[in-house]
Amino acid sequence: MANSLVIRKGTSLAKRDKALRAAQYVRMSTDYQRYSIQNQAAAIAAFASQKNLTIVRTYLDEGRSGLRIKGRPGLIELIKDVRAGQADFDHVLVYDVSRWGRFQDVDESAHYEFVCKQNGIKVTYCAEQFDNDGSLLSSIVKNIKRVMAAEYSRELSVKVHTGQCRVASLGFRVGGPLTFGLRRELIDENRHSKGELTRGQRKSLQTDRVRIRAGSDEEGAIVKWIFHQFVVECQSDIEIARQLNRAGIANDNRRPWTDNMIHRILKNENYVGNIIYNRTSRRLGQKLVKNPRHQWVRGEALIDPIVDRSLFAQAQKIMAERYLSLPDDQMLLRLRLLLHRKRKLSFRVIEDAAGVPSVASYVKRFGSLRKVYALVRYVSRRDCDWIDTRGFWSEVLTRHVTEVVEALRSDKGFRVDVDEKRSCVTINGETRIFFLTARQAAKRRLNHLPYWRVYRRREMSGFLVALRLDERNKEIEDYLILPASRMRGAYIGFSNAMIHGATRVETLDDLIVQIKKYFRKGSKSGAPKRSSARRRTR
Known part of the structure; x- marks a missing residue:
C-alpha cells in the first residue's frame, strides 16, 4: 500500500474541515487478489478523490477472518477511537459490506455501524452500488448484502468440511500436531x-x-x-x-x-x-x-x-x-467424607484420595474448586482475595498504561506504541516496559520485612514497573522500576533489602518523570542506571 494513503497518529496535519477527513478500514482474510489490501486501498483512494475526502487514518486487519470482531485489532481500535471521541474524521471508508465483516448475526454488523453513526461518523461502502444514506432502498439492499456475506461463509464452511472429511476418508491427515511417537x-x-x-x-x-x-x-x-x-x-x-x-x-x-x-x-x-x-x-x-x-x-x-x-x-x-458418572449429591457426599477424615481439602488431598472424583471432574461439574468448597462448607486457609480482585487490578494497570502513554506522546521526544492486553509500552521502537501488580505477602513474624510477590511472564524483556501494594493489598504503596534481565523465574519475590538495580518512586507523576528521564531521545544511557538499594528503597 502506498505510503501516501497512510498518515500516522501524531502527524501534524493542516487544519481543515473535519467533514472532509476520512479513515479507511481494510481487511483481507486470505491472499485473494480481488480483496487484496492494495486493491481495496486503491479503490478507496479513488472514491475519496471523487468525494474530495482526505484519508487521515488507516485501520488494517490483514489475514483476519470477518466472522467476529475478536482477533481483529484494526476494527477494535476503530470502534474504540469512535467511542472515546478520539476520531478526527467524519467518514469511515470500506471497500464493501463483506469487508466490514461476515458476521453470522447480521445485527452485530449493524451494531458496529450504528456505534459509528451514533458518534457522528458515517460508514461508506465504496464498491457498492448503493449510497449508505439511510434511505429505505439502501437499508434493504444493505441488509441483503449482510445476509449474503454471512451465507457465503456458511456455504464455504460446509464445502471445506465436506472436503476435509473426504480427504480423511482416503487415509490422509487433516489437522495439526500429533501425539508422541x-x-x-x-x-x-x-x-x-x-x-x-x-x-x-x-x-x-x-x-x-x-x-x-x-x-x-x-x-x-x-x-x-x-x-x-x-x-x-x-x-x-x-x-x-x-x-x-x-x-x-x-x-x-x-x-x-x-x-x-x-x-x-x-x-x-x-x-x-x-x-x-x-x-x-x-x-x-x-x-x-x-x-x-x-x-x-x-x-x-x-x-x-x-x-x-x-x-x-x-x-x-x-x-x-x-469412568463412573456420579450425580452431584454423591460427588459432594464423598468430598464431605474426605474432609471429615483429613480435616482439610486441597488439590493434592483430593487427587490422592481413593474413591473420590478428580479435581478436574469437580471443576467441570461445579465451575471452580472454590464453589465446591462452599457447597461442602469448607473454608480454605489459602488467601484467595487475589482471584476476586484480579479484574480490578487489571483495570488499574490499564489506566496507568494509558496515562503514561498520553504523557509520553505529549512529549515530542518519544515515539510510543502500546499493547494494553499485555500492559506493555514500547518506547522509540526499542525498549519495552511492562506494568505488573506486586502483592504484599502476609508477615509470618512481626519483625519480618515486607515481602512482595509478582508473576512475570517468560517473554518479558526490557523493564518492569511493579505497582507495590500496601499491607492489606488495597492501595498502591509505591512504584519500582526493575530491569527484567535481572529477574529470573515465573514468580518474582522481593523485599526492600533484596532490591538491586531498582528505582523507587512514590507517585504516578514521579514515575512518568523518571521514565522520561531514562528514555528521553538522545540520552547517552537510554536505560535506568543501577542505583543503591539503601538510597532508593525504604
Whole structure:
C-alpha cells in the first residue's frame, strides 16, 4: 500500500474541515487478489478523490477472518477511537459490506455501524452500488448484502468440511500436531514423499497431502512401555508421567510429561494403525461440540501399527471401567467424607484420595474448586482475595498504561506504541516496559520485612514497573522500576533489602518523570542506571 494513503497518529496535519477527513478500514482474510489490501486501498483512494475526502487514518486487519470482531485489532481500535471521541474524521471508508465483516448475526454488523453513526461518523461502502444514506432502498439492499456475506461463509464452511472429511476418508491427515511417537509426512499428488512436516509447518500446495507415519524406534519403544505400564503393571497416568520425568525422557513438546499427555496417548487409535476424523467440530468459530459416532470418519489399518491391538483394547477397557458418572449429591457426599477424615481439602488431598472424583471432574461439574468448597462448607486457609480482585487490578494497570502513554506522546521526544492486553509500552521502537501488580505477602513474624510477590511472564524483556501494594493489598504503596534481565523465574519475590538495580518512586507523576528521564531521545544511557538499594528503597 502506498505510503501516501497512510498518515500516522501524531502527524501534524493542516487544519481543515473535519467533514472532509476520512479513515479507511481494510481487511483481507486470505491472499485473494480481488480483496487484496492494495486493491481495496486503491479503490478507496479513488472514491475519496471523487468525494474530495482526505484519508487521515488507516485501520488494517490483514489475514483476519470477518466472522467476529475478536482477533481483529484494526476494527477494535476503530470502534474504540469512535467511542472515546478520539476520531478526527467524519467518514469511515470500506471497500464493501463483506469487508466490514461476515458476521453470522447480521445485527452485530449493524451494531458496529450504528456505534459509528451514533458518534457522528458515517460508514461508506465504496464498491457498492448503493449510497449508505439511510434511505429505505439502501437499508434493504444493505441488509441483503449482510445476509449474503454471512451465507457465503456458511456455504464455504460446509464445502471445506465436506472436503476435509473426504480427504480423511482416503487415509490422509487433516489437522495439526500429533501425539508422541508419530510424524506428519508431506506427499505430492503421485504419493511421493516431500519430507517431514515439523511443528508449525503446513502444506503450501492444494494438490499435496499429509499422511501419518511412525516416528523413531526409540519413541516407539517408549509408547509400548507406556501401554505396558498402564495395562500390565496397573500404573496410573500420573505415575507413568512421573517415571518418564524422573528418567529425563523428553516428549515432542519439550515439556515435562503430564497425566493428560499419557491419557491422550492411551486413547489414540493412530498407534494401532487407525485414523479417526470428525469426532469434534467447531463450525464458524462457535462452541466445540462432540459429534455422534455415525458422523465419525474412520480408516482402518492405514498406518504401520506401533502397539499390539489386544494390548490397546485392554487399555480402552480399563479406562472405560474407571469412568463412573456420579450425580452431584454423591460427588459432594464423598468430598464431605474426605474432609471429615483429613480435616482439610486441597488439590493434592483430593487427587490422592481413593474413591473420590478428580479435581478436574469437580471443576467441570461445579465451575471452580472454590464453589465446591462452599457447597461442602469448607473454608480454605489459602488467601484467595487475589482471584476476586484480579479484574480490578487489571483495570488499574490499564489506566496507568494509558496515562503514561498520553504523557509520553505529549512529549515530542518519544515515539510510543502500546499493547494494553499485555500492559506493555514500547518506547522509540526499542525498549519495552511492562506494568505488573506486586502483592504484599502476609508477615509470618512481626519483625519480618515486607515481602512482595509478582508473576512475570517468560517473554518479558526490557523493564518492569511493579505497582507495590500496601499491607492489606488495597492501595498502591509505591512504584519500582526493575530491569527484567535481572529477574529470573515465573514468580518474582522481593523485599526492600533484596532490591538491586531498582528505582523507587512514590507517585504516578514521579514515575512518568523518571521514565522520561531514562528514555528521553538522545540520552547517552537510554536505560535506568543501577542505583543503591539503601538510597532508593525504604
